[in-house]
Amino acid sequence: MSLIQVKNLTFAYDGSYDNIFEDVSFQLDTDWKLGFTGRNGRGKTTFLNLLLGKYEYRGHISASVSFEYFPFPVANPEDLTLFVMEGIVPEAAEWQIKRELSLLKVSEDALYRPFESLSNGEQTKVLLAALFLKENSFLLIDEPTNHLDVHARKLVSDYLRSKRGFILVSHDRAFLDNCIDHVLSINRADIDIQKGNFSDWQENKRREDDFELAENDKLKKDIKRLSEAAKRTSDWSDAVEKTKNGTRVGGLRPDKGYIGHKAAKMMKRSKATEHRQQAAIDERAGLLKNIESAESLKLAQLPYHQDRLVELAGVSIFYGEKTVCGNVAFAVERGERIALSGPNGSGKSSILKLICGEDLTYTGTLRKGSQLKISYVSQDTSHLRGNLSDYAAAHGIDESLFKAILRKLDFARVQFEKDISSYSGGQKKKVLIARSLCEPAHLYVWDEPLNFIDVLSRMQIEDLLLEHAPTILFVEHDSEFCRRIATKVVEL
Incomplete structure (x- = not known):
């Protein structure tokens, strides 16, 4: 050791x-x-x-x-x-x-x-x-x-x-x-x-975050209460101080020494309350520094006029003389979240590319609904370069919405000024997912969307798919993600 x-x-x-x-x-x-x-x-x-x-x-x-x-x-x-x-x-x-x-x-x-x-x-x-x-x-x-x-x-x-x-x-x-x-x-x-x-770490982090959020809420209330108390005491002190120079009461002059002592005592109490208030403010400043924001995401799903969006019957795909996959048959119905599963090399990505319109050699039958709009996220991020504004314009998506989604996925504003090619692997993948969420589509086709993406962002994406229930066909090897999201598994 x-x-x-x-x-x-x-x-x-x-x-x-x-x-x-x-x-x-x-x-x-x-x-x-x-x-x-x-x-x-x-x-x-x-x-x-x-x-x-x-x-x-x-x-x-x-x-x-x-x-x-x-x-x-x-x-x-x-x-x-x-x-x-x-x-x-x-x-x-x-x-x-x-x-x-x-x-x-x-x-x-x-x-x-x-x-x-x-x-x-x-x-x-x-x-x-x-x-x-x-x-x-x-x-x-x-x-x-x-x-x-x-x-x-x-x-x-x-x-x-x-x-x-x-x-x-x-x-x-x-x-x-x-x-x-x-x-x-x-x-x-x-x-x-x-x-x-x-x-274990995640549970400890949740408890720590819950404790800090509760403490923050308590201190917020304390600060408000102390602020109101300090103001009341200060107002009382001022009012008492003014009576020093008041008119005679029953022919007697005010006891300026007593009144001054009482005013000073109230002022001291006011200062003590302000100190307690400042201590609460300082304590609150030490909280929430590690609370991770995980705002909810949205997507631009379009309604489709048919129940069945895609159907494959006896499909085999070839690269040259090599058969990538053979006799694949399944359908994508509206509202389904289908996980395409199978070992490496079984043709999962090729099936997705074929559905998205890539010119591949195949036999069998592929039927797609008329006017079907598909949003595709590929495995590959090596083509990403340039700035985010140009990327949004090139793909015809709303730049403000695109950047707002990236902000929710933990992009700092300073990242918006950098070239996409300098981003980490996970940040590049988030660019592809944010673009897909901005694209109005009937069907989302995602090929290993979570590669390099951090756990909290994975959970945000899971919550999005569960809340909005889009029709989606995806390949993903994160077993926890598939367990939560897939309504059907197609095994190759």
């Missing part, structure tokens, strides 16, 4: 006028299985890169271990998988490599195929196995689930649970719950570390 010490860390990117981290301090144990959470753009990947020494910063980071980052690039993907792994961990024996791959249910013959011929899920498992063969290293695992289907996620989560000594960035709640024993959270105002899994 050893410690990673972070002291007074401050960092901002060159040319940026807002700090990602400002004077933060904490320490980590290298034996922990640490889940790393926080809303998109808060600096999770940036912090991992700071540990790797990629950027200059103010403050101090010390550790007695080396760091290894996942995912890492493969220089020669055309090489056999065995050679790729030996290049990453030359000290590992072949039997050790086979042992790790067997734990991840990767067949031994994958070692003797070109790395680039493996599926995205297989590549993820191979690189994770190589990562854990490195000795005396603390592992930085950044979003390993984005190319894994539900079954593979469970497999990888079980594998990580058997290991120790890593930071895991993931927004999949079930995945995190299964394999971590501590949580590192980047909050709005600070960084917090707690023992337990993600659900």
Whole structure:
């Protein structure tokens, strides 16, 4: 066991006028299985890169271990998988490599195929196995689930649970719950570390937020009551003071000394009340700094004149001579929320693209309702660049509504001035979802919409879909999201 010490860390990117981290301090144990959470753009990947020494910063980071980052690039993907792994961990024996791959249910013959011929899920498992063969290293695992289907996620989560000594960035709640024993959270105002899994952290966060909201409400009432009391006492003091120079009562002059003493006593009481009021104001200022806003979202669903929007009968899709999927048959009825499920490579994305009108080679029958308007969110965000205003104009959506949705998804106004290409992976995905929510549509087709998106935003999107109940066909490997949202599952 050893410690990673972070002291007074401050960092901002060159040319940026807002700090990602400002004077933060904490320490980590290298034996922990640490889940790393926080809303998109808060600096999770940036912090991992700071540990790797990629950027200059103010403050101090010390550790007695080396760091290894996942995912890492493969220089020669055309090489056999065995050679790729030996290049990453030359000290590992072949039997050790086979042992790790067997734990991840990767067949031994994958070692003797070109790395680039493996599926995205297989590549993820191979690189994770190589990562854990490195000795005396603390592992930085950044979003390993984005190319894994539900079954593979469970497999990888079980594998990580058997290991120790890593930071895991993931927004999949079930995945995190299964394999971590501590949580590192980047909050709005600070960084917090707690023992337990993600659900433990989330419950503690809910209780803390509820307590602070109740305290804030109580202090608001106290401040109002004290303010009114201070004003009454001050008014009484002024009124008593005026009687010092009043007329004779029964031929007697007012006792100025007594009246002055009484006025001073009332003024002192007024000052004491004001001090209590200020203390309550100061106490209230210390609350709510980490309360995350999660305003409700809306979408522009259009009513459709038929019950059935889309129907596939015996559809098979081909890329060249390769059959991507065969004999697919299902229908999309108005109001249904259909999860398209199946292992990686089973043709889920191809089905979505075909429905959206992409020119693919296929056999069978595809029927779409007349005048059907579809809003599509793709997996890919690599094409996003330029500013948000131009993006909104190019897609014919209302810029004010588009930016209002992004604000609700935790975009700071300063992000609106930046080029979209500089956004984090989660922020880019939010751009696609916000655009889709602005588009009037009869059917929403979303392909892995939650990749990179933080947990709180996932919950906002879940609440939106449950409240407005749009007709939606989606592919998503977050099991909790599918459990809450899908009214029907189509398995490929």
